[in-house]
Amino acid sequence: MKFGRGNGLLKTALFSAAWASLIGQSAADLKGVFAHYMVGSMTADEAVTDVNDAKGLGIDAFALNVQSTDGWATSAIQHMFDAAGSAGFKLFFSFDMNSFKDPKDFLPLLQQYANHTAYYRHNNRPFVSTFKGGSATFGQQNANDGWDVAFRKPSGVNPFFVPNFDDASGYPSSFFDNFPVVDGVFGWETAWPSEGAGKVNVSDTVDNAVLEAARAANKVYMMPLSSLQFKNLNGQNWYRIGELNYAQRIEQVLELQPDFVEIITWNDAGESHYIGNFWPEQLAGSDIGKYTNGFDHKGWQQLLPPFIQAYKSGNTDITKLYPPSGKSASGAMWYRPVLTTSDCPDKPSGWQDAQDAVNYAVLLPENAQGFQINVYSNNQQIGSFPAKPGMNSRMVLGLQAGPQRLEVVDGSGAVVARAEGTKDVQTSADMCNYNYVVVGLS
The missing domain is CATH 2.60.40 (Immunoglobulin-like)
Structure with missing residues (x-):
């Protein structure tokens, strides 16, 4: 497993509304809330549980982090699509470029599912993301040409491509000039303060800059929302602040109103930022259980339905995040x-x-x-x-x-x-x- 804005905010909001009007959609129609989902061994019943739980919270789709096309992975993916198709839920692929070395290795999987009724589409195009890959050239002169030649042109499905390319050289400076191949970009590292940054709050300065650049380029920005990072696995052992990170990011998402939000994560026990289920099969052969077993994070889910409703309605004010009707808190x-x-x-x-x-x-x-x-x-x-x-x-x-x-x-x-x-x-x-x-x- 892998485990100061002021006028800028106003400008971003106005640009968002104008841009949505330009392409004939309301700002709310453009919005989606997803949860990053680590594909691991699982049963059909477990897939049904995850899909139903996420749908009940108002999440629109799982971003399936795919690291392999071996049998265990394709079996889990089939379980997920079967469950999503039955529940009216959606899924899309987020190909993990720490594992894949060439798009040709995952293109058959995309082509197999791109027209599935449960595949998430934006503007009638299958939504595709990645984890990293912003420096991969696949034998071309630069990363943009590499992704164009090795992925977009041979895909045959006209993907709506919103990768996590914050590992690209110089990111986010001139990103959309350097990557015309993308339809947008997904941040990842902005979800938490940097390791060793000190006792600081999470910042949305980079999110705001990328969002404004995306608007100017008629592209989209998918903003990450997460709690913490703690990982102690295979010699990797680090902590990135989680004290108030989750609540602070909720507030920042509402203020910025990005096009899409991706929750990191639904089930990545390896980095401790899961909000949903993780299954024993998914942790088999690892030591992750030593710090996750008995640590249920579902309490964080109580914040999601009011947040999702507020975000989709364009509400920027946390004082309007109310508990479900009839509940005192x-x-x-x-x-x-x-x-x-x-x-x-x-x-x-x-x-x-x-x-x-x-x-x-x-x-x-x-x-x-x-x-x-x-x-x-x-x-x-x-x-x-x-x-x-x-x-x-x-x-x-x-x-x-x-x-x-x-x-x-x-x-x-x-x-x-x-x-x-x-x-x-x-x-x-x-x-x-x-x-x-x-x-x-x-």
Whole structure:
């Protein structure tokens, strides 16, 4: 497995509306929310579960990260298309160029499924993406010519090509001048602060620049949304901040209103940023389970339906992100099961950027008044914060060894929702597990 905008925002929004009008579509019609999906061994029933779960959240399609055309992979892909076809869900391929060396190796797969009823199409063209590949030339003088000669021309399916080419030389400067072969571009690295960047918030400066360049070139931008990166596998061991990353990216996506959003990821347990299921077969033969088993991230899903609805309607205001009708609150609490000072071997690179905190994102209804969010670590209150309608998010420093808890209290003092940690924080452990314990509100 692989595991300051101001006027610029206004200009981007106006350009988006004008561009959509130019091609005869509303801005909302152009939008899609996808989830990156690592193709691994699986059963037909597991495919059905994943498809139904994602559809229920309002996700439009899975971007199938394909790394192989061996039998285990093609079997899983068939299961996914069967499930999606039955459910009215969509899929598209995201070819992993860390594994494929030439498009000829995956073109037969694209040609096989491009006209499938479950294949996601944009402007009646099959949507195709990649993971990396922006420096691949395939024997041509440059990467643009390489992808044109080796992929676009011989594909025979007229793909709507939105690759992740942020590994291209000089990206994002002059990207669309250098790559006329693409119909748009998908960011990846902007989803998190860089490893070792310090205790900083995630930035959308590059996203904004690429989005404006895409508008000017009549191309599209697909923006990444993710939580964290923690990986400890095959000698790779790193951490990229996850304290409030997920909530901050939700806010940035709403502000920028890109053409498409891709959630990283649905099931990549290897990098810890999964929000959905991962199946035992997909982890077979690896050590991933040592830091993911028992770490359910589905609590993060509570934020998605209101976010997706807001994004597609053009809502840029997080104070309008409300819980489902009839609920007093929704959202999640998350924290690491070890402290930065815990006695545990093999700390990940970037661990110095981590902060010992209980983190939350809580959605409150439009009529919420007098609400408080109370946070407890080791049964001691470490914070109490007034809350308003919409999304309330915060990193609460003071994480202690022991149990963790969050309570949402209404104006009368009644607890209307809570999250109880499923794992105690440890002062010593067999490994420095920087994956997150995520608990949805109930």
